[in-house]
Amino acid sequence: MEKSGTVTTSMINGIATISFSHPKSNSLPSPTIKKITEAINDFATDKRAHVIVIRSEGEKTFCAGASFDELLRIKDFKTGKEFFMGFARLINAMRKCPKFIVARVQGKAVGGGVGIIAAADYTLASSVASVRLSELMLGIGPFVVGPAVERKIGNTAFITMSIDAEWHDAFWAKQNGLFTKVFANNHDLDEAVSALVKKLTACNPEAIAQMKKIFWAGTENWDKLLEERAEISGNLVLSEFTKRYIKAFKDK
Structure with missing residues (x-):
């Protein structure tokens, strides 16, 4: 793996796969986020492409979220907003x-990694996978x-994750709707992913496109909403509290 991380894509029999990796627990520096997008x-x-699979490399961590190295380098609001x-x-x-x-979630997911999982339409996970929103601690x-x-x-489960900033296991994630199905191991997980996407390639693309519109109804304002949210994060990341926390975490 390159120091900056990698994003690879493939297309086989209508199945498009996006796979990302980073030596620091599959974290997401800006270039990686941009390539996935x-x-x-x-x-x-x-x-x-009839269906898209998003996954990461390795066995223990799906995604560690934002790159701490990059967060530490943010010195002004414009850079902070652009990162988020x-x-x-x-x-x-x-x-x-x-x-x-x-x-396809094989391990731990934090912050932005949880965001990817939530934005997916269908999430299959290993029983060792877990999720955490640690942003408040930062x-x-x-x-x-x-x-x-x-x-x-x-709302209730989101508030719980946001406030306690603790790890929640795969069964909690499934019970609360973040994971669709959970499997005993990565072998069973991969078989399930393969079977599902193969089935979906046989479906009518026009029907799928219309279903996506229905599934995401009510989110039409998200271009504006998420930019406003990025501005909030872009301001807060400049605080001394955040700088001290990230530096202390990295120095452990």
Whole structure:
């Protein structure tokens, strides 16, 4: 893996796959977020793609969320807002994509990783997968990913995740609607992903596109909403509290 992380794509028999990786627990620096977003937008208009799978490499961590290294380098509001706009554009790309997006979750997911899971249309996970919204501990909050997460799991569960900032296991995530199905191991997970997407490639693309519109009804204001949320995060990330926390975490 490159130090900056990688994003690879493939297309086989109508199944488009986006796979990302980063040596630091599959974290998401801006270039990685941008590449994932571009891949989703490309597959959205590619008639050969009937379904999209989003996944990450490795066995223990799906996604560690925002890159702490990059957060520490943010020195002004404009840079801060633009960093969080990366997540906003990714979530909106997933929302607007006329194809079903299936997330394959093999391990832990934090912050932005939870946002990706929530913005997917169908999520299959391993029993060792777990989720956490840790933003409050950083001195910010789950502002940009919040609408996607709250839409998927409801207000009460979203508040719980946002305030306690603790790990919630795969069965909690399934019970609250973040995971669609949970499997005993990665082998069973991969078999289930394969079977599902193969079935979806045989479905009418026009019907899927119309279903996506229905599933995401009421989110038409998200371009504006997520930009406003990015501005909140862009301001808060400049605080001394956040800088101290991230530096202390990195120095452990």
